[in-house]
Amino acid sequence: MTEWQFERDQVECFRFVRSGIDPHSGEIALVYAFDQGPELVERLRLPGAPFQWSELQRLAVERSVQLLHWLAGVSYYKAAVPKQIQIESGEMDQHTADFLQQVYESGLGEFAYRNGLNLHGQIRFRPNAEVLAEAPALQLQDKALTAIGGGKDSLVSVETLRAAGVEQTLAWVGQAPLIRSCAERTELPTLQIERQLAPQLFEFNRRGAYNGHIPVTAINSAMLTVAALASGKRWVVFSNERSASYGSLIAGTGEVNHQWSKGWSFEQAFAAEARRRLAADLEYFSLLRPLSELAVARQFARTDRYDGHFSSCNRNFHILGERPASRWCGVCPKCRFVFLALAPFVSKPRLVGIFGRNLLDEPEQVAGFDALMEYQDHKPFECVGEGRESRAAMAALVESAVWREDALVARFRREILPKLDSAESDMSALLQPSTEHGIPAQIWSRVDARFRT
Ligand SMILES: CC(=O)N[C@H]1[C@@H](OP(=O)(O)OP(=O)(O)OC[C@H]2O[C@@H](n3ccc(=O)[nH]c3=O)[C@H](O)[C@@H]2O)O[C@H](CO)[C@@H](O)[C@@H]1O[C@H](C)C(=O)N[C@@H](C)C(=O)N[C@@H](CCC(=O)O)C(=O)O
Numbered sequence: 001m002t003e004w005q006f007e008r009d010q011v012e013c014f015r016f017v018r019s020g021i022d023p024h025s026g027e028i029a030l031v032y033a034f035d036q037g038p039e040l041v042e043r044l045r046l047p048g049a050p051f052q053w054s055e056l057q058r059l060a061v062e063r064s065v066q067l068l069h070w071l072a073g074v075s076y077y078k079a080a081v082p083k084q085i086q087i088e089s090g091e092m093d094q095h096t097a098d099f100l101q102q103v104y105e106s107g108l109g110e111f112a113y114r115n116g117l118n119l120h121g122q123i124r125f126r127p128n129a130e131v132l133a134e135a136p137a138l139q140l141q142d143k144a145l146t147a148i149g150g151g152k153d154s155l156v157s158v159e160t161l162r163a164a165g166v167e168q169t170l171a172w173v174g175q176a177p178l179i180r181s182c183a184e185r186t187e188l189p190t191l192q193i194e195r196q197l198a199p200q201l202f203e204f205n206r207r208g209a210y211n212g213h214i215p216v217t218a219i220n221s222a223m224l225t226v227a228a229l230a231s232g233k234r235w236v237v238f239s240n241e242r243s244a245s246y247g248s249l250i251a252g253t254g255e256v257n258h259q260w261s262k263g264w265s266f267e268q269a270f271a272a273e274a275r276r277r278l279a280a281d282l283e284y285f286s287l288l289r290p291l292s293e294l295a296v297a298r299q300f301a302r303t304d305r306y307d308g309h310f311s312s313c314n315r316n317f318h319i320l321g322e323r324p325a326s327r328w329c330g331v332c333p334k335c336r337f338v339f340l341a342l343a344p345f346v347s348k349p350r351l352v353g354i355f356g357r358n359l360l361d362e363p364e365q366v367a368g369f370d371a372l373m374e375y376q377d378h379k380p381f382e383c384v385g386e387g388r389e390s391r392a393a394m395a396a397l398v399e400s401a402v403w404r405e406d407a408l409v410a411r412f413r414r415e416i417l418p419k420l421d422s423a424e425s426d427m428s429a430l431l432q433p434s435t436e437h438g439i440p441a442q443i444w445s446r447v448d449a450r451f452r453t
């Protein structure tokens with residue numbers, strides 16, 4: 001018999017083979033395969049083992065690992081996007097199948113667009129069980145497991161929860177030193193979840209697998225949910241802002257959202273699925289959902305504690321390859337956007353100190369800033385704010401004596417500002433918290449006032 005080789009267009013079926021957690025070691029194995037190919041094993045390790053769980057808690061943890069298995073499968077499924085999906089372990093009812101279909105289809109929206117694929121209605125999870133029983137409450141404790149990503153957003157949540165007196169542990173997935181450095185800087189309890197993708201994925205990539213963005217926040221959300229249930233915590237807190245719900249408008253295609261799994265639709269769907277199948281008293285939410293990116297930037301400006309540690313530049317988070325020499329590359333959409341969003345709220349010397357340069361005085365970056373403002377281009381496929389936020393931030397800088405002469409601000413004043421409606425240059429409306437969020441009332445009552453200043 002000839003040895004199985006990955007041939008992208010020959011693959012017929014993606015298989016969810018099995019998954020499990022060992023309570024003695026905290027090791028999690030997520031096993032997948034294409035057709036009769038080798039097992040693809042993703043491994044994670046949850047610290048804190050050996051675990052001693054009640055029977056109900058054990059069941060909830062095992063189900064959460066099952067949900068993680070289904071969500072993390074997107075990394076492998078995308079390599080060939082075969083027509084058939086086969087569930088070989090775990091019970092899946094119609095609700096869960098619909099949820100996964102939504103995550104795969106919307107979460108792979110940018111991937112599909114860039115690869116010229118049409119996945120609408122093509123991804124089918126078939127239930128293997130009647131509607132399953134709802135999960136009981138587990139008497140979880142009023143404690144937060146707060147996701148930390150090394151950027152400004154999660155640090156705003158950390159400081160907001162600290163000011164509100166909420167007991168929290170900071171958790172992250174993966175081995176990024178920058179996240180560890182930020183987490184340690186908080187001086188709060190931390191929890192690092194090690195993660196290793198199945199090594200064959202990189203080999204498949206070399207052999208012509210489809211590649212592109214996956215809904216990584218969905219995977220991190222499921223992973224933190226496992227950790228919260230394993231340690232009896234009620235609140236799984238993410239830091240996804242209101243602006244994350246809006247994608248890039250592509251002529252002829254419509255909206256494509258790079259950060260779909262950071263958006264409100266995903267948050268609601270995941271929170272509902274976790275409550276329904278894992279624990280009735282588990283609360284998954286984003287603390288920053290009511291805020292725009294500009295409002296988050298204003299909150300970040302309150303303290304300089306993390307200036308020498310944080311970065312929003314994605315170059316810091318590659319699995320393979322060397323670590324970048326500088327925390328901010330200075331030439332990617334995220335660097336540009338964070339510089340622009342912070343500029344109205346942070347002193348100029350402080351901001352230039354963080355980045356080591358003044359991005360708004362670099363005329364060669366004009367096209368990059370235009371894309372952020374959705375001027376002659378679409379919003380980049382990155383976690384950046386809405387075009388109107390970038391335009392409002394620029395308009396605010398025009399009014400500032402310390403920024404107005406910098407090359408890109410001066411060019412905005414000459415060329416773009418005259419074409420804008422005056423409402424477009426008013427930042428105050430964008431700074432108001434919105435009412436659409438899933439923050440538990442008990443926490444909202446303690447953070448609402450802070451979010452207004
Ligand atoms: C660090 C980064 O931005 N990576 C994106 C990049 O991948 P690249 O090949 O340059 O490097 P690696 O991240 O090392 O990935 C190697 C291969 O592994 C695949 N992969 C990685 C993680 C995973 O969970 N599943 C995977 O299948 C990856 O596809 C590579 O083949 O470009 C990729 C293609 O566009 C992106 O998929 C990589 O993004 C990572 C998954 C990632 O962690 N990115 C976050 C920094 C990120 O983008 N966060 C979002 C949050 C929004 C969301 O939830 O979608 C953001 O900041 O925009």
Ligand SMILES: Nc1ncnc2c1ncn2[C@@H]1O[C@H](COP(=O)(O)OP(=O)(O)OP(=O)(O)O)[C@@H](O)[C@H]1O
Binds near residue numbers: 152155179217262383
């Ligand atoms: N490796 C990770 N493990 C767990 N959660 C993560 C990880 N990376 C990012 N997150 C979380 O995912 C959400 C989105 O990430 P995002 O990169 O937008 O946030 P950030 O790093 O806090 O800020 P910034 O937008 O400035 O980069 C945040 O809640 C963040 O804490």
